[in-house]
Amino acid sequence: MSSLFLERRFWALCGAQNLGAFADNALRQATILAIFGAAAAGYGTADFSMPWGWGNYAGSIVSMGFTISILIFSPLSGQIADLVDRDILVRKLKFIELALMSYAALCFAIGNGPQLLFALFLMGTQSAFFSPVRTSLMPQYYRKEELTLANGVFNAVLFVAIVSGLGIGGALIQLEGGRIMISGLLVVVAALGALFATQCPPAKVDGKERLDLNLPVVGVRLFDLARLQSGVLYPMLGIGWFWMMNAASLAILPNVVRDNLEAGLGTINLCLAISALGAGLGSLVAGIIFGRFRDSLNFAGWAAGANAIAWLIAWAVLGDYRIPESGFASFANAPLILILLAAAMTNGMFVVPLMAALQSRAPNDVRAKIMGASNMTNGGLATLAALAIIPFLGTGLSPHHVFLIFAVMQAGLLFFMWKRKAAIREAARGEDEGLPNPLTEDIITPAFSESSK
Numbered sequence: 001m002s003s004l005f006l007e008r009r010f011w012a013l014c015g016a017q018n019l020g021a022f023a024d025n026a027l028r029q030a031t032i033l034a035i036f037g038a039a040a041a042g043y044g045t046a047d048f049s050m051p052w053g054w055g056n057y058a059g060s061i062v063s064m065g066f067t068i069s070i071l072i073f074s075p076l077s078g079q080i081a082d083l084v085d086r087d088i089l090v091r092k093l094k095f096i097e098l099a100l101m102s103y104a105a106l107c108f109a110i111g112n113g114p115q116l117l118f119a120l121f122l123m124g125t126q127s128a129f130f131s132p133v134r135t136s137l138m139p140q141y142y143r144k145e146e147l148t149l150a151n152g153v154f155n156a157v158l159f160v161a162i163v164s165g166l167g168i169g170g171a172l173i174q175l176e177g178g179r180i181m182i183s184g185l186l187v188v189v190a191a192l193g194a195l196f197a198t199q200c201p202p203a204k205v206d207g208k209e210r211l212d213l214n215l216p217v218v219g220v221r222l223f224d225l226a227r228l229q230s231g232v233l234y235p236m237l238g239i240g241w242f243w244m245m246n247a248a249s250l251a252i253l254p255n256v257v258r259d260n261l262e263a264g265l266g267t268i269n270l271c272l273a274i275s276a277l278g279a280g281l282g283s284l285v286a287g288i289i290f291g292r293f294r295d296s297l298n299f300a301g302w303a304a305g306a307n308a309i310a311w312l313i314a315w316a317v318l319g320d321y322r323i324p325e326s327g328f329a330s331f332a333n334a335p336l337i338l339i340l341l342a343a344a345m346t347n348g349m350f351v352v353p354l355m356a357a358l359q360s361r362a363p364n365d366v367r368a369k370i371m372g373a374s375n376m377t378n379g380g381l382a383t384l385a386a387l388a389i390i391p392f393l394g395t396g397l398s399p400h401h402v403f404l405i406f407a408v409m410q411a412g413l414l415f416f417m418w419k420r421k422a423a424i425r426e427a428a429r430g431e432d433e434g435l436p437n438p439l440t441e442d443i444i445t446p447a448f449s450e451s452s453k
Contacts, residue, residue, distance in 0.1 A: 004150065008199050009141040014154055015196035016094055017134055018161040023097075023189040024066075024123060025162050026169030027104055029272060030182050031120060032062045033173050033265050035113050036254050047111025047179075055113070057393065059251035063386035065120035066127065067247060070379030073128040075218040078372020079211055081132045086140070086203040093130045094190075094197035100126055101190035105183035128379070132371040139364060140203045151356070152287055159280030166276050170269030222373035225366060232370060235357040238300065240377040241413065242351035245307075245406065247382035249275060249343070251389040255399040260318050267328045271340065278341040282348025301417045303350035308410035310343040315403035343406075 004010050034048040039055030054061055081089065104119035142150045172178040172185070212218050227233045250272060257268045286303070317339060324332035362370040392402060 004142070004146055005153070009201050010150065012196050012199035012201070013090070013134065013137060013141065014157055016090060016193050016200065017130075017154070018157045019189050019193035019196065020094070020097055020127075020130070021158055022161040022165040023101055023186050023193070024127065025165030025276070026172075026182065026189075027101070027123065027186060028062055028066065028120065029166045029169040029269065030108070030173040030179075031065075031116055032058045032254060032272070033170055033269060034108075034111075034116070034179070035062070036258075036268065037265050038113065048113040048116070050113045050117075056255075057251075057390050059254045060386040060389045061117060062120060063247045063251050064383050065117050066124035067243075067379045067382040067386065069121050069124035070128040070131075070375055071383055072215070072379075073125050074132075074372045074376035074379060075215045075222055076211075076213070076372075077129040077375070078132050078222060078369040079209070079218065080129065081136050081368035081372070082205055082366075083209065083211060085205055086133050086137050087200040089133050090130070090137070090200050091194075091197045093126060093133065094194040097123070097126050097130075098187070098190040098194045101186045105186045108179045108183045108186075111179065128375060131375055132368045135359070135371045136368040137200075137203055139359075139367070141201070151359070155280075155283055155287070159283065163273060163277050163280060166273045167269070170265075170273065174265055174269070219373075219376055222369055222376065226370050226373040229362065229366075229370065231361045232358060235354040235361070236370075236374045236377055238354040239351055239358065239374060240381040242347060242354070243378040244381035244385040245347055245409070246275075246279065248385035248389060248402065249347075249406070251386045252392075252399055252402045255393060256318065256402075260321065260398060260400045261323055261328075263323060263328060267323070270328060274337060274340050275344045278344025279348035281341075282345035282350075283352050285345065286349040286352035299353055300350055301414055301421075303346050304410050304414045304417065307343060307346035307350060308407045308414065310339065310346055311403045311410065312407040314339045314343055315400055315407065318400040318403065319398075343403075 035050055035055050036058035038046045038048040038050070039053070039058065049055060050058075050061075100119065100122045104116065104123065107116040107119050138150060138154075139147060168185070169182060172181045175181065226236055253271050253275065254268045257263050257271050261267060282303075286299070317336060321336065324330055326332050328337075358370070358374060359367075389402070393399065
Protein backbone atom coordinates (compact mmCIF):
# COMPACT_ATOMS: atom_id res chain seq x y z
CA MET A 1 0.00 0.00 0.00
CA SER A 2 2.88 2.42 0.76
CA SER A 3 4.03 2.12 -2.88
CA LEU A 4 0.91 4.11 -3.78
CA PHE A 5 2.65 7.29 -2.65
CA LEU A 6 5.42 6.77 -5.21
CA GLU A 7 3.07 6.37 -8.16
CA ARG A 8 2.10 9.18 -10.54
CA ARG A 9 -1.58 8.67 -9.85
CA PHE A 10 -0.92 9.81 -6.28
CA TRP A 11 1.86 12.38 -6.16
CA ALA A 12 0.86 14.23 -9.34
CA LEU A 13 -2.69 14.98 -8.20
CA CYS A 14 -1.65 15.52 -4.57
CA GLY A 15 1.04 18.00 -5.58
CA ALA A 16 -1.22 19.86 -8.01
CA GLN A 17 -3.97 20.24 -5.41
CA ASN A 18 -1.87 21.18 -2.40
CA LEU A 19 0.47 23.62 -4.10
CA GLY A 20 -2.67 25.40 -5.24
CA ALA A 21 -4.06 25.33 -1.70
CA PHE A 22 -0.82 26.80 -0.36
CA ALA A 23 -0.89 29.63 -2.90
CA ASP A 24 -4.62 30.32 -2.35
CA ASN A 25 -4.19 30.66 1.39
CA ALA A 26 -1.00 32.72 1.16
CA LEU A 27 -2.84 35.07 -1.21
CA ARG A 28 -5.93 35.26 0.99
CA GLN A 29 -4.04 35.84 4.25
CA ALA A 30 -1.76 38.47 2.78
CA THR A 31 -4.76 40.24 1.22
CA ILE A 32 -6.69 40.35 4.50
CA LEU A 33 -3.75 41.83 6.39
CA ALA A 34 -2.83 44.29 3.64
CA ILE A 35 -6.38 45.65 3.26
CA PHE A 36 -7.17 45.60 7.00
CA GLY A 37 -3.88 47.36 7.76
CA ALA A 38 -4.80 50.16 5.33
CA ALA A 39 -8.36 50.51 6.70
CA ALA A 40 -7.63 53.74 8.59
CA ALA A 41 -6.35 55.49 5.47
CA GLY A 42 -8.64 57.21 3.01
CA TYR A 43 -9.17 55.62 -0.39
CA GLY A 44 -6.26 56.40 -2.68
CA THR A 45 -4.06 57.76 0.11
CA ALA A 46 -2.29 54.46 0.93
CA ASP A 47 -1.44 51.19 -0.79
CA PHE A 48 -4.23 48.59 -0.55
CA SER A 49 -6.76 51.18 0.66
CA MET A 50 -10.39 50.47 -0.21
CA PRO A 51 -13.36 52.74 -1.05
CA TRP A 52 -16.41 53.21 1.21
CA GLY A 53 -14.58 51.94 4.30
CA TRP A 54 -14.45 48.35 3.03
CA GLY A 55 -11.06 47.86 4.65
CA ASN A 56 -12.73 47.54 8.06
CA TYR A 57 -14.56 44.46 6.74
CA ALA A 58 -11.49 42.84 5.16
CA GLY A 59 -12.26 39.42 6.64
CA SER A 60 -15.74 39.43 5.11
CA ILE A 61 -14.97 40.85 1.69
CA VAL A 62 -11.94 38.61 1.16
CA SER A 63 -13.97 35.55 2.14
CA MET A 64 -16.75 36.58 -0.24
CA GLY A 65 -14.21 37.14 -2.99
CA PHE A 66 -13.60 33.40 -2.94
CA THR A 67 -16.98 31.99 -2.00
CA ILE A 68 -19.35 33.99 -4.20
CA SER A 69 -17.59 32.73 -7.33
CA ILE A 70 -17.88 29.18 -6.02
CA LEU A 71 -21.63 29.74 -5.58
CA ILE A 72 -22.04 31.17 -9.09
CA PHE A 73 -19.96 28.69 -11.09
CA SER A 74 -20.44 25.39 -9.25
CA PRO A 75 -23.53 24.49 -11.37
CA LEU A 76 -21.29 24.69 -14.44
CA SER A 77 -18.17 23.08 -12.96
CA GLY A 78 -19.94 19.87 -11.99
CA GLN A 79 -21.20 19.45 -15.56
CA ILE A 80 -17.79 20.06 -17.13
CA ALA A 81 -16.12 17.55 -14.82
CA ASP A 82 -18.47 14.88 -16.21
CA LEU A 83 -17.95 15.95 -19.85
CA VAL A 84 -14.20 16.52 -20.30
CA ASP A 85 -11.46 13.97 -19.60
CA ARG A 86 -10.47 14.87 -16.07
CA ASP A 87 -6.69 14.71 -16.45
CA ILE A 88 -6.91 17.21 -19.32
CA LEU A 89 -9.18 19.42 -17.25
CA VAL A 90 -6.76 19.40 -14.31
CA ARG A 91 -3.90 20.51 -16.55
CA LYS A 92 -5.89 23.33 -18.15
CA LEU A 93 -7.16 24.58 -14.80
CA LYS A 94 -3.68 24.62 -13.27
CA PHE A 95 -2.26 26.66 -16.15
CA ILE A 96 -5.20 29.06 -15.78
CA GLU A 97 -4.26 29.26 -12.09
CA LEU A 98 -0.70 30.21 -13.09
CA ALA A 99 -2.03 33.10 -15.20
CA LEU A 100 -4.35 34.29 -12.42
CA MET A 101 -1.65 34.10 -9.76
CA SER A 102 0.59 36.18 -12.03
CA TYR A 103 -2.16 38.80 -12.15
CA ALA A 104 -2.55 38.67 -8.34
CA ALA A 105 1.23 39.04 -7.99
CA LEU A 106 1.09 42.20 -10.12
CA CYS A 107 -1.70 43.59 -7.91
CA PHE A 108 0.46 43.00 -4.83
CA ALA A 109 3.47 44.60 -6.44
CA ILE A 110 1.59 47.83 -7.23
CA GLY A 111 -0.47 47.80 -3.99
CA ASN A 112 -3.91 47.96 -5.63
CA GLY A 113 -6.58 46.73 -3.19
CA PRO A 114 -9.66 46.67 -5.46
CA GLN A 115 -7.76 44.87 -8.23
CA LEU A 116 -6.50 42.38 -5.67
CA LEU A 117 -10.08 41.61 -4.65
CA PHE A 118 -10.94 41.00 -8.29
CA ALA A 119 -7.98 38.61 -8.52
CA LEU A 120 -9.38 36.76 -5.50
CA PHE A 121 -12.74 36.45 -7.25
CA LEU A 122 -11.02 34.97 -10.30
CA MET A 123 -9.07 32.53 -8.11
CA GLY A 124 -12.31 31.50 -6.43
CA THR A 125 -13.74 30.81 -9.89
CA GLN A 126 -10.78 28.60 -10.72
CA SER A 127 -11.23 26.76 -7.41
CA ALA A 128 -14.92 26.25 -8.19
CA PHE A 129 -13.96 24.36 -11.35
CA PHE A 130 -11.02 22.46 -9.85
CA SER A 131 -12.70 21.06 -6.72
CA PRO A 132 -15.27 18.70 -8.33
CA VAL A 133 -12.66 17.48 -10.81
CA ARG A 134 -10.23 16.54 -8.04
CA THR A 135 -12.94 14.88 -5.94
CA SER A 136 -14.21 12.88 -8.93
CA LEU A 137 -10.70 11.86 -9.96
CA MET A 138 -9.93 10.10 -6.69
CA PRO A 139 -12.31 7.12 -7.18
CA GLN A 140 -10.86 6.77 -10.70
CA TYR A 141 -7.23 6.80 -9.58
CA TYR A 142 -7.55 4.72 -6.41
CA ARG A 143 -9.11 1.35 -5.76
CA LYS A 144 -11.77 1.03 -3.08
CA GLU A 145 -9.29 -0.34 -0.53
CA GLU A 146 -6.89 2.57 -1.28
CA LEU A 147 -9.44 5.37 -1.20
CA THR A 148 -9.60 5.84 2.57
CA LEU A 149 -5.81 5.98 2.88
CA ALA A 150 -5.53 8.34 -0.09
CA ASN A 151 -8.18 10.65 1.36
CA GLY A 152 -6.44 10.67 4.73
CA VAL A 153 -3.06 11.55 3.27
CA PHE A 154 -4.56 14.16 0.93
CA ASN A 155 -6.29 15.82 3.89
CA ALA A 156 -3.12 15.73 6.00
CA VAL A 157 -1.04 17.32 3.24
CA LEU A 158 -3.83 19.81 2.56
CA PHE A 159 -3.80 20.75 6.24
CA VAL A 160 -0.06 21.46 6.10
CA ALA A 161 -0.48 23.44 2.86
CA ILE A 162 -3.26 25.61 4.29
CA VAL A 163 -1.55 26.38 7.59
CA SER A 164 1.85 27.04 6.00
CA GLY A 165 0.25 29.21 3.29
CA LEU A 166 -1.58 31.28 5.90
CA GLY A 167 1.50 31.63 8.09
CA ILE A 168 3.97 32.46 5.33
CA GLY A 169 1.60 34.78 3.44
CA GLY A 170 0.71 36.65 6.62
CA ALA A 171 4.32 36.92 7.76
CA LEU A 172 5.77 38.08 4.44
CA ILE A 173 3.26 40.89 3.88
CA GLN A 174 4.40 42.51 7.15
CA LEU A 175 8.06 42.64 6.09
CA GLU A 176 9.72 45.50 4.27
CA GLY A 177 9.53 44.54 0.62
CA GLY A 178 7.19 41.72 1.61
CA ARG A 179 4.66 42.29 -1.13
CA ILE A 180 7.36 41.70 -3.76
CA MET A 181 8.25 38.46 -1.94
CA ILE A 182 4.56 37.46 -1.97
CA SER A 183 4.35 38.21 -5.69
CA GLY A 184 7.32 35.99 -6.50
CA LEU A 185 6.11 33.22 -4.19
CA LEU A 186 2.65 33.05 -5.76
CA VAL A 187 4.03 32.73 -9.29
CA VAL A 188 6.65 30.10 -8.42
CA VAL A 189 4.21 27.92 -6.45
CA ALA A 190 1.55 28.15 -9.17
CA ALA A 191 4.14 27.15 -11.79
CA LEU A 192 5.13 24.11 -9.72
CA GLY A 193 1.46 23.14 -9.38
CA ALA A 194 1.02 23.31 -13.15
CA LEU A 195 4.10 21.13 -13.58
CA PHE A 196 2.67 18.47 -11.26
CA ALA A 197 -0.63 18.59 -13.15
CA THR A 198 1.12 17.66 -16.42
CA GLN A 199 1.98 14.29 -14.83
CA CYS A 200 -1.59 13.25 -13.95
CA PRO A 201 -2.44 9.90 -15.62
CA PRO A 202 -5.34 9.69 -18.11
CA ALA A 203 -8.84 9.75 -16.62
CA LYS A 204 -11.52 9.31 -19.28
CA VAL A 205 -15.19 10.20 -18.90
CA ASP A 206 -18.18 9.23 -21.05
CA GLY A 207 -19.15 12.84 -21.73
CA LYS A 208 -22.48 12.05 -23.36
CA GLU A 209 -24.56 14.89 -21.92
CA ARG A 210 -24.83 18.38 -23.37
CA LEU A 211 -23.59 21.42 -21.49
CA ASP A 212 -26.39 23.54 -20.04
CA LEU A 213 -25.41 27.19 -19.54
CA ASN A 214 -28.62 28.24 -17.78
CA LEU A 215 -26.85 28.31 -14.44
CA PRO A 216 -29.77 29.16 -12.10
CA VAL A 217 -31.86 26.33 -13.57
CA VAL A 218 -28.87 23.97 -13.49
CA GLY A 219 -28.22 24.92 -9.87
CA VAL A 220 -31.75 24.00 -8.85
CA ARG A 221 -31.49 20.80 -10.88
CA LEU A 222 -28.18 19.80 -9.26
CA PHE A 223 -29.55 20.42 -5.79
CA ASP A 224 -32.62 18.34 -6.65
CA LEU A 225 -30.37 15.57 -7.98
CA ALA A 226 -28.48 15.51 -4.69
CA ARG A 227 -31.76 15.49 -2.75
CA LEU A 228 -32.96 12.40 -4.60
CA GLN A 229 -29.83 10.34 -3.92
CA SER A 230 -30.00 8.04 -0.93
CA GLY A 231 -28.28 9.54 2.13
CA VAL A 232 -26.70 12.49 0.28
CA LEU A 233 -28.74 15.56 1.23
CA TYR A 234 -27.97 15.82 4.94
CA PRO A 235 -24.21 15.28 4.64
CA MET A 236 -24.18 17.96 1.96
CA LEU A 237 -26.09 20.43 4.14
CA GLY A 238 -23.88 19.58 7.12
CA ILE A 239 -20.74 20.35 5.10
CA GLY A 240 -22.33 23.65 4.06
CA TRP A 241 -23.00 24.42 7.72
CA PHE A 242 -19.31 23.88 8.45
CA TRP A 243 -18.36 26.28 5.65
CA MET A 244 -20.81 28.83 7.01
CA MET A 245 -19.40 28.70 10.54
CA ASN A 246 -15.83 28.73 9.28
CA ALA A 247 -16.42 31.73 6.99
CA ALA A 248 -18.13 33.71 9.74
CA SER A 249 -15.36 33.03 12.27
CA LEU A 250 -12.60 34.01 9.81
CA ALA A 251 -14.52 37.16 8.87
CA ILE A 252 -14.91 38.38 12.46
CA LEU A 253 -11.49 37.39 13.86
CA PRO A 254 -9.55 40.44 12.56
CA ASN A 255 -12.08 42.75 14.24
CA VAL A 256 -12.03 40.76 17.49
CA VAL A 257 -8.25 41.01 17.62
CA ARG A 258 -8.21 44.73 16.87
CA ASP A 259 -11.16 45.82 19.03
CA ASN A 260 -11.26 43.29 21.89
CA LEU A 261 -7.60 42.34 22.20
CA GLU A 262 -6.32 45.76 21.02
CA ALA A 263 -3.61 44.02 18.99
CA GLY A 264 -2.15 44.47 15.51
CA LEU A 265 -1.58 42.61 12.26
CA GLY A 266 0.89 40.11 13.72
CA THR A 267 -1.70 38.88 16.22
CA ILE A 268 -4.40 38.78 13.53
CA ASN A 269 -2.11 36.59 11.45
CA LEU A 270 -1.53 34.25 14.39
CA CYS A 271 -5.25 33.98 15.22
CA LEU A 272 -6.22 33.19 11.64
CA ALA A 273 -3.44 30.58 11.48
CA ILE A 274 -4.62 29.07 14.79
CA SER A 275 -8.12 28.77 13.35
CA ALA A 276 -6.85 26.90 10.28
CA LEU A 277 -4.53 24.79 12.42
CA GLY A 278 -7.42 23.80 14.70
CA ALA A 279 -9.70 22.83 11.80
CA GLY A 280 -6.95 20.67 10.31
CA LEU A 281 -6.11 19.01 13.63
CA GLY A 282 -9.80 18.38 14.22
CA SER A 283 -10.07 16.63 10.87
CA LEU A 284 -7.05 14.45 11.63
CA VAL A 285 -8.33 13.56 15.11
CA ALA A 286 -11.75 12.75 13.70
CA GLY A 287 -10.20 10.44 11.12
CA ILE A 288 -8.45 8.52 13.90
CA ILE A 289 -11.30 8.14 16.41
CA PHE A 290 -14.33 8.19 14.12
CA GLY A 291 -14.40 4.42 13.57
CA ARG A 292 -15.04 3.83 17.28
CA PHE A 293 -18.51 5.34 16.97
CA ARG A 294 -21.19 2.89 15.91
CA ASP A 295 -23.38 5.71 14.65
CA SER A 296 -21.77 8.68 12.91
CA LEU A 297 -24.74 10.86 13.89
CA ASN A 298 -23.52 10.48 17.48
CA PHE A 299 -20.01 11.57 16.47
CA ALA A 300 -21.23 14.66 14.61
CA GLY A 301 -23.54 15.50 17.52
CA TRP A 302 -20.77 15.30 20.11
CA ALA A 303 -18.58 17.52 17.92
CA ALA A 304 -21.39 20.10 17.48
CA GLY A 305 -22.04 20.15 21.22
CA ALA A 306 -18.35 20.57 22.04
CA ASN A 307 -18.13 23.37 19.48
CA ALA A 308 -21.04 25.21 21.11
CA ILE A 309 -19.30 24.99 24.50
CA ALA A 310 -15.99 26.20 23.06
CA TRP A 311 -17.60 29.28 21.48
CA LEU A 312 -19.50 30.03 24.68
CA ILE A 313 -16.26 29.96 26.69
CA ALA A 314 -14.52 32.15 24.09
CA TRP A 315 -17.32 34.70 24.34
CA ALA A 316 -17.18 34.74 28.15
CA VAL A 317 -13.40 35.06 28.28
CA LEU A 318 -13.04 37.80 25.64
CA GLY A 319 -15.44 40.20 27.36
CA ASP A 320 -12.71 42.01 29.31
CA TYR A 321 -9.59 40.08 28.25
CA ARG A 322 -6.23 41.75 27.86
CA ILE A 323 -3.18 40.16 26.27
CA PRO A 324 -0.41 39.59 28.88
CA GLU A 325 2.63 41.85 28.72
CA SER A 326 4.68 38.85 27.65
CA GLY A 327 2.76 38.79 24.36
CA PHE A 328 0.04 36.85 22.56
CA ALA A 329 2.27 33.85 21.80
CA SER A 330 3.50 33.56 25.39
CA PHE A 331 2.73 30.79 27.87
CA ALA A 332 0.67 33.23 29.94
CA ASN A 333 -1.73 33.55 27.02
CA ALA A 334 -2.06 29.79 26.51
CA PRO A 335 -5.66 29.57 27.82
CA LEU A 336 -6.97 31.93 25.12
CA ILE A 337 -4.98 30.16 22.40
CA LEU A 338 -6.33 26.79 23.55
CA ILE A 339 -9.92 28.09 23.55
CA LEU A 340 -9.62 29.39 19.98
CA LEU A 341 -7.90 26.16 18.95
CA ALA A 342 -10.66 24.05 20.55
CA ALA A 343 -13.40 26.02 18.75
CA ALA A 344 -11.74 25.39 15.39
CA MET A 345 -10.89 21.75 16.17
CA THR A 346 -14.42 20.76 17.15
CA ASN A 347 -15.78 22.39 13.99
CA GLY A 348 -13.26 20.39 11.95
CA MET A 349 -14.25 17.19 13.74
CA PHE A 350 -17.92 17.83 12.92
CA VAL A 351 -17.39 17.91 9.16
CA VAL A 352 -15.20 14.80 8.63
CA PRO A 353 -17.87 12.07 8.75
CA LEU A 354 -20.14 14.19 6.58
CA MET A 355 -17.49 14.58 3.89
CA ALA A 356 -16.77 10.88 3.86
CA ALA A 357 -20.48 10.04 3.70
CA LEU A 358 -21.04 12.36 0.75
CA GLN A 359 -18.17 10.80 -1.20
CA SER A 360 -19.22 7.23 -0.49
CA ARG A 361 -22.94 7.77 -1.13
CA ALA A 362 -22.74 9.76 -4.37
CA PRO A 363 -23.21 7.40 -7.36
CA ASN A 364 -20.18 7.30 -9.67
CA ASP A 365 -22.05 8.44 -12.79
CA VAL A 366 -23.27 11.67 -11.14
CA ARG A 367 -20.59 12.15 -8.49
CA ALA A 368 -19.08 15.25 -10.06
CA LYS A 369 -22.52 16.86 -10.37
CA ILE A 370 -23.27 16.15 -6.71
CA MET A 371 -19.89 17.60 -5.73
CA GLY A 372 -20.83 20.65 -7.79
CA ALA A 373 -24.10 20.90 -5.86
CA SER A 374 -22.17 20.57 -2.62
CA ASN A 375 -19.73 23.30 -3.64
CA MET A 376 -22.68 25.51 -4.59
CA THR A 377 -24.19 24.95 -1.14
CA ASN A 378 -20.85 25.62 0.54
CA GLY A 379 -20.27 28.81 -1.42
CA GLY A 380 -23.80 30.08 -0.82
CA LEU A 381 -23.80 29.53 2.93
CA ALA A 382 -20.23 30.83 3.35
CA THR A 383 -21.08 33.96 1.36
CA LEU A 384 -24.18 34.61 3.45
CA ALA A 385 -22.18 34.16 6.66
CA ALA A 386 -19.40 36.54 5.62
CA LEU A 387 -21.99 39.06 4.40
CA ALA A 388 -23.93 38.87 7.69
CA ILE A 389 -20.83 39.95 9.64
CA ILE A 390 -20.83 43.37 7.94
CA PRO A 391 -24.20 44.66 9.30
CA PHE A 392 -23.37 43.15 12.69
CA LEU A 393 -20.19 45.24 12.86
CA GLY A 394 -22.29 48.25 11.88
CA THR A 395 -24.39 47.88 15.04
CA GLY A 396 -21.52 49.06 17.23
CA LEU A 397 -21.66 45.92 19.40
CA SER A 398 -18.39 44.37 20.50
CA PRO A 399 -17.22 41.91 17.79
CA HIS A 400 -16.75 39.09 20.32
CA HIS A 401 -20.54 38.86 20.79
CA VAL A 402 -20.61 36.96 17.48
CA PHE A 403 -19.10 34.04 19.40
CA LEU A 404 -22.23 33.89 21.56
CA ILE A 405 -24.32 33.72 18.37
CA PHE A 406 -22.09 30.84 17.18
CA ALA A 407 -22.73 28.97 20.44
CA VAL A 408 -26.50 29.40 20.12
CA MET A 409 -26.44 28.27 16.48
CA GLN A 410 -24.46 25.13 17.29
CA ALA A 411 -26.78 24.35 20.20
CA GLY A 412 -29.72 24.72 17.82
CA LEU A 413 -28.05 22.36 15.35
CA LEU A 414 -27.50 19.82 18.12
CA PHE A 415 -31.18 20.03 19.09
CA PHE A 416 -32.20 19.47 15.45
CA MET A 417 -29.91 16.42 15.19
CA TRP A 418 -31.32 15.01 18.44
CA LYS A 419 -34.91 15.49 17.25
CA ARG A 420 -34.13 13.89 13.92
CA LYS A 421 -32.51 10.88 15.52
CA ALA A 422 -35.55 10.47 17.74
CA ALA A 423 -37.77 10.60 14.64
CA ILE A 424 -35.60 8.00 12.90
CA ARG A 425 -35.87 5.66 15.88
CA GLU A 426 -39.64 6.10 15.93
CA ALA A 427 -39.83 5.39 12.20
CA ALA A 428 -37.66 2.30 12.68
CA ARG A 429 -40.15 0.98 15.23
CA GLY A 430 -42.85 1.50 12.61
CA GLU A 431 -40.81 -0.58 10.16
CA ASP A 432 -40.74 -3.41 12.68
CA GLU A 433 -44.52 -3.27 12.58
CA GLY A 434 -44.56 -3.37 8.77
CA LEU A 435 -44.91 0.39 8.17
CA PRO A 436 -42.71 2.26 5.66
CA ASN A 437 -39.83 4.35 7.02
CA PRO A 438 -39.45 7.64 5.13
CA LEU A 439 -36.50 8.83 7.25
CA THR A 440 -33.84 6.17 7.04
CA GLU A 441 -32.75 7.16 3.54
CA ASP A 442 -31.90 10.66 4.68
CA ILE A 443 -30.04 9.97 7.92
CA ILE A 444 -27.05 12.27 8.07
CA THR A 445 -24.40 9.60 7.49
CA PRO A 446 -26.04 6.20 7.01
CA ALA A 447 -23.07 4.63 5.29
CA PHE A 448 -20.95 4.58 8.42
CA SER A 449 -23.35 2.70 10.62
CA GLU A 450 -22.43 -0.24 8.38
CA SER A 451 -18.76 0.39 7.67
CA SER A 452 -17.84 0.94 11.30
CA LYS A 453 -19.18 -2.39 12.48
